[in-house]
Amino acid sequence: MQNQEKVQACVGVIKNQLAREFAPKTGIILGTGLTELAEEIDNAVHIPFTTLPDFPQPSVPTHHGRFVAGTLAGREVLVQQGRCHLYEGKSPAEVVMGVRVMARLGIRCLIVTNAAGALNPRFDAGSLMLIEDQINLTGKSPLTGPNIDDWGPRFPDMSRVYDEELMRIARQEALGLGIQLEKGVYLCTQGPQMESRAETRAFRLLGADAVGMSTALEVIAARHLGLRVLGVSCLSNKNLPDCMEEAPLEAIIRGARKAGEKLALLIRACLPRIAG
Numbered sequence: 001m002q003n004q005e006k007v008q009a010c011v012g013v014i015k016n017q018l019a020r021e022f023a024p025k026t027g028i029i030l031g032t033g034l035t036e037l038a039e040e041i042d043n044a045v046h047i048p049f050t051t052l053p054d055f056p057q058p059s060v061p062t063h064h065g066r067f068v069a070g071t072l073a074g075r076e077v078l079v080q081q082g083r084c085h086l087y088e089g090k091s092p093a094e095v096v097m098g099v100r101v102m103a104r105l106g107i108r109c110l111i112v113t114n115a116a117g118a119l120n121p122r123f124d125a126g127s128l129m130l131i132e133d134q135i136n137l138t139g140k141s142p143l144t145g146p147n148i149d150d151w152g153p154r155f156p157d158m159s160r161v162y163d164e165e166l167m168r169i170a171r172q173e174a175l176g177l178g179i180q181l182e183k184g185v186y187l188c189t190q191g192p193q194m195e196s197r198a199e200t201r202a203f204r205l206l207g208a209d210a211v212g213m214s215t216a217l218e219v220i221a222a223r224h225l226g227l228r229v230l231g232v233s234c235l236s237n238k239n240l241p242d243c244m245e246e247a248p249l250e251a252i253i254r255g256a257r258k259a260g261e262k263l264a265l266l267i268r269a270c271l272p273r274i275a276g
Helices: 004-017 035-040 097-104 164-177 197-205 216-224 249-274
Strands: 026-030 042-048 066-072 075-081 109-118 128-136 181-188 210-212 228-238
Touching: 004 042, 004 097, 026 035, 026 097, 026 249, 035 066, 035 075, 035 249, 066 249, 075 097, 075 249, 097 216, 109 128, 109 216, 109 249, 128 164, 128 216, 128 249, 164 181, 164 228, 164 249, 181 216, 181 228, 210 228, 216 228, 228 249
Parallel strands: 026 075, 026 109, 109 228, 128 181, 181 210
Antiparallel strands: 042 066, 066 075, 109 210, 128 228
């Protein structure tokens, strides 16, 4: 079920902690191993999830549970530092609550990031992938239940999930920075188990280039709310079904942080054009 009253309660608490003139138009969600970008925000105001009524708390150690409001690359931003996942036992509504809170606080563009395993054999671990489209294999939707018309339509269109203009900006800025930016389809599973060899083959047959356990539901909620979305995956490891290697969390975090340095450069370069 969607949670309008809970969202509004959190919005009220956050507004009371921010300057009245603070009006960010861009929100950023930082995934596994990628939270350091929030440390670069100027004039930062930290709002722990624990201070927000009924806001879900992440249980994964690498996910800081807080919003950070301030200025990045000269633009006002609202950053969700850490997220919740279905595999933690959270409901779809809890998983996307941060998106809905940021939207009600006025953001119109969402930059969503994650750590993902590369399925495309041409992609290398430590690279960035611009998400062109997504496949939701969780079997869940954050739009289940009565529709909240103030948020969006009952049957939102998903033919162009990720904003083409924002993708163009990201490609241009990556080229200028000398960052190799792959592009492809992101597939979301519920997890928490990693993919088997047979599942990896199946995901490739479905047209996926990377796989992870987040993002898809957040983006569905964002599009329902009318937000423009830019998505970037940090490819933390490489999934090759004929020579699969174990992918412990520690290795995924190391790979995500390696790619995360390039991600931070890219986001800072894009923000003046996205949030201008």
